[in-house]
Amino acid sequence: MKSKNLVKFVSAAVGVVVAMFFLVLLVAEPDNDTVARSPLLGQPAPAISSRTIDGESFVLERRKGSWVVLNFFNSTCVPCINEHPLLVDFAEAESSKPDGAELYTIINDDSSESIRDFFARNGGDWSKVTDDNGAIAVAFGVARVPETWIIDPNGVVRLRITGELTEGLLGRQVEMLREDFTS
Amino acid sequence: MFLVAGVLLVFGANRGGGPKTQQERIDLLTSNLACPTCSGESVFESRAVAAEAIRSEVARQVAAGLRTDDEIMGYIEQRFGGQVLLVPRADGLDALVWALPVAVAVFSLFVLFSAFAKWRGNRPPSPSNDDELIVARALDERES
Numbered sequence: 569m570k571s572k573n574l575v576k577f578v579s580a581a582v583g584v585v586v587a588m589f590f591l592v593l594l595v596a597e598p599d600n601d602t603v604a605r606s607p608l609l610g611q612p613a614p615a616i617s618s619r620t621i622d623g624e625s626f627v628l629e630r631r632k633g634s635w636v637v638l639n640f641f642n643s644t645c646v647p648c649i650n651e652h653p654l655l656v657d658f659a660e661a662e663s664s665k666p667d668g669a670e671l672y673t674i675i676n677d678d679s680s681e682s683i684r685d686f687f688a689r690n691g692g693d694w695s696k697v698t699d700d701n702g703a704i705a706v707a708f709g710v711a712r713v714p715e716t717w718i719i720d721p722n723g724v725v726r727l728r729i730t731g732e733l734t735e736g737l738l739g740r741q742v743e744m745l746r747e748d749f750t751s
Numbered sequence: 752m753f754l755v756a757g758v759l760l761v762f763g764a765n766r767g768g769g770p771k772t773q774q775e776r777i778d779l780l781t782s783n784l785a786c787p788t789c790s791g792e793s794v795f796e797s798r799a800v801a802a803e804a805i806r807s808e809v810a811r812q813v814a815a816g817l818r819t820d821d822e823i824m825g826y827i828e829q830r831f832g833g834q835v836l837l838v839p840r841a842d843g844l845d846a847l848v849w850a851l852p853v854a855v856a857v858f859s860l861f862v863l864f865s866a867f868a869k870w871r872g873n874r875p876p877s878p879s880n881d882d883e884l885i886v887a888r889a890l891d892e893r894e895s
Binding site for chain 1: 787788800801803804805807808811827829830831832858862865
């Protein structure tokens with residue numbers, strides 16, 4: 569009799585767990601947000617240093633004092649190509665502001681030649697940073713391109729956008745962050 | 752047989768394990784990391800761009816000699832999330848991955864043993880001498 573009660577109790581417990589599991593699946597929002605989570609958010613940006621395709625030195629830490637946008641890019645990736653005009657518009661809009669954000673392309677598994685060709689054809693005069701062996705991508709946990717990161721003037725990572733940018737998204741996010749984090 | 756097993760166990764436990772060279776360390780670490788853009792492949796096996804980048808970073812950190820294996824795994828985990836670990840950590844909520852199957856196995860064995868014990872207890876008693884006498888008599892009557 570006692571054993572029967574135990575079996576009933578266990579069956580009921582398993583039933584409740586399974587029901588809760590289905591409830592969670594039913595209620596959970598699909599994870600399709602472009603603004604993504606990362607353990608780096610709110611943390612100092614990884615210390616990265618490299619060179620641009622023009623041979624200039626790039627040290628992220630030296631960019632403190634400005635809002636910095638890093639866009640991980642490959643010239644053969646379709647979403648990267650699609651979002652490129654939006655980045656051109658963003659860079660143009662930011663250049664007219666006194667505290668405009670600095671935009672950098674972080675080259676992901678692509679040659680400097682292809683990048684030069686792409687930008688010559690599609691515009692965009694911001695710096696393109698080489699990422700030998702993918703060290704910068706790993707430092708930010710970037711597995712797929714495109715990804716866009718926003719870093720505040722104190723060098724703190726504020727936002728990660730995975731996938732293709734949508735119209736006005738980057739400008740809106742930078743503006744909101746500026747209001748929230750500029751003292 | 753037990754002696755042989757015991758000797759082998761002692762030998763195995765005391766044998767100098769673990770990677771010896773930097774390359775062995777890199778191979779071991781990357782074998783325990785999942786490629787973040789593939790399904791079911793480790794960083795060690797995969798030729799995907801992200802896997803190659805992680806492999807290079809692990810190699811760079813091993814060569815620099817500034818971090819232990821655990822710290823290197825922690826660095827990659829912090830960047831790519833816990834799903835990058837092929838062997839889940841045994842602390843915090845992740846410990847459930849290890850503890851739950853053991854708990855379920857122990858509980859199942861307990862339930863099975865309880866059920867067997869109960870069935871054994873319900874077995875009908877052996878026939879008494881009187882019962883055997885009645886059966887023998889009935890058989891005799893049937894034959895006659």
